[in-house]
Amino acid sequence: MNKEILETLNLSPKKIRQLGKAQILEDKYVIKRTRKSKKELYEYLISRNFLNFPPLIMEREGVEVVEYIKSSNLSEEVKLEDMIYLLTVLHNKTTFYKEVDINDIKKRYEETLDNLRYLLSYYQGIQTMIEEEIYMSPANYYFILNISSVYRILNSGIYFIESWYQKIQNKKTHRFVLTHNNLSESHLLENDNLYFISWDKATFASPVNDLVNLIQNNFEYQSIDSMLKTYQSKYRLYEEEYLLLLASLANLNRIDFNKEEAKKMTEVVFFLRYLEKLDEFFSKQNPNQSQN
Numbered sequence: 001m002n003k004e005i006l007e008t009l010n011l012s013p014k015k016i017r018q019l020g021k022a023q024i025l026e027d028k029y030v031i032k033r034t035r036k037s038k039k040e041l042y043e044y045l046i047s048r049n050f051l052n053f054p055p056l057i058m059e060r061e062g063v064e065v066v067e068y069i070k071s072s073n074l075s076e077e078v079k080l081e082d083m084i085y086l087l088t089v090l091h092n093k094t095t096f097y098k099e100v101d102i103n104d105i106k107k108r109y110e111e112t113l114d115n116l117r118y119l120l121s122y123y124q125g126i127q128t129m130i131e132e133e134i135y136m137s138p139a140n141y142y143f144i145l146n147i148s149s150v151y152r153i154l155n156s157g158i159y160f161i162e163s164w165y166q167k168i169q170n171k172k173t174h175r176f177v178l179t180h181n182n183l184s185e186s187h188l189l190e191n192d193n194l195y196f197i198s199w200d201k202a203t204f205a206s207p208v209n210d211l212v213n214l215i216q217n218n219f220e221y222q223s224i225d226s227m228l229k230t231y232q233s234k235y236r237l238y239e240e241e242y243l244l245l246l247a248s249l250a251n252l253n254r255i256d257f258n259k260e261e262a263k264k265m266t267e268v269v270f271f272l273r274y275l276e277k278l279d280e281f282f283s284k285q286n287p288n289q290s291q292n
Helices: 003-009 039-047 076-094 102-131 138-144 147-168 207-218 224-232 239-249 261-282
Strands: 016-019 022-025 029-033 056-060 063-067 096-099 173-179 188-190 194-196 203-205
Touching: 039 056, 076 173, 076 188, 076 194, 076 207, 076 224, 102 138, 102 147, 102 239, 138 261, 147 239, 147 261, 173 207, 203 207, 207 224, 207 239, 224 261, 239 261
Parallel strands: none
Antiparallel strands: 016 022, 022 029, 029 063, 056 063, 096 173, 173 203, 188 194
């Protein structure tokens, strides 16, 4: 506990609770280590009339103190709906446009395309390895049953990133927002209002970045289609943003098949649950008109 902070707050706390990496003092203050100062970030949010974060009390050398807000105990589904709503508020209030160097666009295109092609080659090699086994392990067998979905998603991603690049390469001005980039249900507090916490990863970027983070962190609670419909009812994506979203979602994780069986099975099960949701969502996309 930072003695200087306690003296500044005039506290000799008798009640201290550990919550994750944070400490809660007397149900009044939350103290946690932070990788960077967020004072300017909070000032920016206030200037844009976005007040949905715990008020900053003080900062001291990698430690911040914010006001403690007790959150209601709601289901993951309800919290997800509220999180999407608050995300649209954040994006609406922090939207701005600026010119982007074509070389930056080309770099994102090439990096995404190269990774999708690498994943195709990687999983083809994994398929060959598994099919040569005399006795497949449970995780390998479960994975190989779904290999066609893996290829379908990755090839769709290649199509979408190429479509995005054709659409965007001659467009100079792009839309940016302040992205939160840490959109798990534990980072939303609710009582009389809604609050985002854990702003360490916040940065200015495309709204697509937040949507990818939101979907990958919460796909088990709601369909991808439903999440996007809720979001787009308040903040509409442009066609090129939608194509980038599809390509980014298709940029799958790389499973490590050298892990011990129990850990590998856990990773494969989670991977395939995401793949199932993504495959269902992609099946509804019209390749000739990916956004209405």
